[in-house]
Amino acid sequence: MWRTSTIALASLALLPSVLGTDILHTNGFSNCKTGTSTVKVNNVDISFDKSTNNVDFDVSGTSTEEQFVTAELIVTAYGIKVYNNTFDPCSDDTKVDQLCPVPEGTFSANGSQAIPSEYLSKIPSIAFSLPDLDGNAQMVLKAKDGTEVACVQSTVSNGKSADVPAVSYVAAAIAAGALAVSLIGAAASGAHPGTSTSSPGFFEVMWWFQGMAMNGMHSVNYPGVYRSFSKNFAFSTGLVSWGGLQTSIDSFRSHTGGNLTNNSYDYLKNATLVYPDGTTTTTTSGIAKRALDLVARQINTSVNGTGAESGNSTSKESHLVQGIQGYVEQLTIPQSNTFITVLVLFAIVILAIVVSILLFKVILEAWALFGKFPKSLTTFRKEYWRIMFQTITNLIFLLYGVWTLYCIFQFTHGDSWAAKVLAGVTFAAFTALLAFYTWKIFSVVRKLKQLEGNAHALFENKETWKKYKLFYENYKRGYWWLFIPAIIYMFAKGCVLAAGDGHGLVQTIGQLAIEAIMLILLLWSRPYQRKSGNWINIIIQIVRVLSVVCILVFVEELGVAQTTKTITGVVLIAVQSGLTAILALLIVINSIISCFKENPxxxxxxxxxxxxxxxxxxxxxxxxxxxxxxxxxxxxxxxxxxxxxxxxxxxxxxxxxxxxxxxxxxxxxxxxxxxxxxxxxxxxxxxxxxxxxxxxxxxxxxxxxxxxxxxx
Known part of the structure; x- marks a missing residue:
């Protein structure tokens, strides 16, 4: 059995495969049999090493009775069945003592077997290079009368993945660079009224990253490569994998009405996430380590814990996920912990901002006592409270879209009454703050039009400019009001994505309509003061629309072939990565210009x-x-x-x-x-x-x- 089954497992590489240097292996597993089962598989770990031509396996489980079975192995890749074979464990050429018959109680088997050379030539080299293979191996055990007694399936990978920590670090560095250039530009202009910042700025970069993260939260059947890619930008929405924080949030939820049975950090650590299309993944990051630690072993078997060497009987729970839950739980963040996680990280950032500004204020006061600091810092010294409040307002404006998303998701999927109260209070406070600024700006504009006939003082009066510029500083004078459609746009995106969770077609069509309306508005108005700002933001919006069109291909109701979905996912990654690289290049160019160009x-x-x-x-x-x-x-x-x-x-x-x-x-x-x-x-x-x-x-x-x- 094992020789036949391992050959079948290796044959899945007839189509492009997945992860690591010359190694194909299973990644997690889930039980695919509905109802009760007389045989339960607790652990499956099978891998093929091209360098040694060996297949290593480690399987364990339990059976409620002794019985003779036949096994069927089915291997699919990108939705296409590439191998299907049925064999008898008691047959002489596929003899497996542990399954002939299946014993009552626990059993385990692990070892290594060689693959005949005639099968190796059928495995293309591309199988070991492309990341995130959409491959699946399924084994079905049937009784002699044809009754299915067990079914287990696992995703197959090769060690390579689009989920690379370095991508997150590079994206964070790009955002930090955009922030630095924006701050340098603001300092160089000396807060001169009517001064616009160069594009792309910090807000534009962060909103772009947030868009890519939210693209991975739809309730659709993503190809594995795009699911892994979108995970890299979770940091832009406030999601960071932090075990200690999740444990504390679990404790908070348990005291405020939360249920931790299948919704906690400890549960996720030992769970296999199963997506609607049958693909699986584990929440731990030990895939590469397991691949490097694989060594050839002689076959060792045991029954009821006896034998030369007992296999690993640790069981991983199968956990069905999709949409926003599937996105956050691959970061080992339980879905009910999502909002509190973002709230805590938001509070940490706010605290860092307050401490930094107050510390800088103290430094300036000490500097004033012992020397004379530059005049450009005088405004900060006198108005540090205003600067602090406006910085926090900037952060709220930046996160308003994702805050809407997480608050509504907490209302619909949370189980802690205290977390729901916090979500309601903070969402109301953020909305009220933005509504207050909107009312103040409109009040100023109304008075200006009555007295002067126009609203040019929004850009000319220094005090008015300092108070409200964060909402319209890059717009032309006639389009200062466009910050209102921008707020509505962010609210609508978060609302549609969260309220439509579980309905991929509704989410995608709603997002496509929202993105298309914003694109039309930008093409009609071209509101930015600088031509570069208009072109960059229009291009970003075009890519957003195209991204949602690509996500429409992943919708299950449309029945698009898996190969088409995978190709679409790769194209989407290429387009989004290319635009990200262009934004990074423009940030570098802007930084060079800022350093050498005299303040106009x-x-x-x-x-x-x-x-x-x-x-x-x-x-x-x-x-x-x-x-x-x-x-x-x-x-x-x-x-x-x-x-x-x-x-x-x-x-x-x-x-x-x-x-x-x-x-x-x-x-x-x-x-x-x-x-x-x-x-x-x-x-x-x-x-x-x-x-x-x-x-x-x-x-x-x-x-x-x-x-x-x-x-x-």
Whole structure:
């Protein structure tokens, strides 16, 4: 039996295979027989090593009675049956003492057998190179009368997987780089009103990673390669595998109405996850280690614990999963722990932000006592509370989509009343905060339109800009309102994905409609100030739409062939990986530009100051004529003085016309210079006192009996 069965197992490589260097092996197992069974398999571990041409196996189980059986081995790859063979364990050429007959009680067998050379040539080399093979091996034991007494199935892999920790680290580094470039750009602009950041920014990168993670949460039959790939971006949604944290959350749930029987960290550690298409995976990461530790062994068998060597009788529970549950539990996060996991990590990040800002504030205060720090840090020193609050608001805005997802998932799949209360409170608080900012911005815009006729002060007034820029800083002036569709977009994505869990077709069609509407909105408005921002965000949105179209291929109701699904999964990985690489390249380019390019606002300010200084030095109007200039003629109007014309033109070019002033008013008002009030809606001032802005501080003639001089 074992020789025949192991040859059959190796033959699954007739189609592209899965994981490790020259090794094919089973990965977890599940019982596929419905109802009661007289034979129960507790452990299955079979592997083929190309370098030694051996098949190693380790099988154990229990039987309620002694019985003669026949065994059928079925091997499929990518939905195609590549091997099917029935054999008798009592036959001379397939003799297996442990199954002839199947004994009552426990039994186990482990060992190694060689594969004949004629079968090796049928295994293509591609079987050992492609990651995440969609292969499945199933063994069915039947009684002599044809009654099925046991059924066990296992996924076959080769040691290679698209689930690579290095991918998560690289993605996190890309996000960190985008954050650093965004911070450098903000510091270089000096919080100048109307300044936009370069694309891709931190928000764009994180939302892109979140999108790829959410693409792996649909209740569809993903090919194994894409399921593993999407797992790499779980960190962007707040999911991190942390055993100690999960144990603490389990304890919290157990005291607040939670059921830990089949929904706990300890249970998942010893469970085999079974997906709707029959593929299996384990939650532990010992696959590669087991492959390296495989050695050729002589066959050893035992009955009821006696014999030369007893096999491993440890049993792994079969755990059927799909959708969001399948995504989070492959990270060893029980589905009912999902929201609390994200909440705790969110609280840790908030604490880190608060501590970092307060620590930096203390450093600045100490610096002020012993030295003089740069003027660029003065704003932080004075307004650190505002900066802290806005940083937290930024984080809430960033996570609002996935927060909606996890809160609704907690309401529908959670079992702890305390966790549901926390989900409701935090979701209401986050929504209320974003609604408050929306109301405030609309209130400001309404007042500005009443007083000035437009909302340009959102981008021109420094105080208004500092308060609300996080929502619209990269948009054009006429499209400041697009942050509202962005919030609705995030809410709708999380809501449809969570509420539709278990219904893959509904989820996918809903997500496709949402992504398509957002793409149409971007193509219609092209709202970003920079052309690069428009193109990058439109391309990202196009890839999002195409990604959901690809996921539609995985929907079970459409009946698409497994080979087509696998090809689609590989294409989807290639497209998403390519766009991620482009974003990383653009971040590097932006960082180089930020380091060597002079701040355009500072450059324009210096040029204006230099020009103004040169005009004032040679201005006859200030009674400091240049050597080549002639004194003004008697009765010459002051507006004809060239210096003043140049000064006025410069002021208008920088700040725009303020009000009409005749030359006579300029002369007669010289004595009142600096006393008149000034009022600007853009400046947000309602009083008539204080210094006017720089563009109204025009030169006035001192009171030196100039009128008498004019009429002589």
């Amino acid at each position: 606002h500072r450059k324009r300010r210096k040029a204006a100051e230099k020009h103004l200084s040169r005009d004032l030095e040679g201005d006859a109007f200030l009674m400091q004529p240049t050597p080549t200039s002639s004194p003004p003629r008697h009765g010459r109007k002051m507006s004809e003085a060239g210096g003043y014309d140049r000064f006025r033109a410069l002021a208008v070019s920088r700040f725009g016309p303020q009000r009409e002033e005749s030359s006579e008013a300029l002369v007669t008002g010289g004595a009142d210079m600096g006393k008149s009030g000034y009022r600007s809606v853009s400046q947000g001032r309602s009083d008539h006192t204080g210094s006017p802005p720089p563009f109204s501080r025009e030169p006035r003639l001192p009171d030196l009996a100039f009128e008498n001089y004019r009429h002589k």
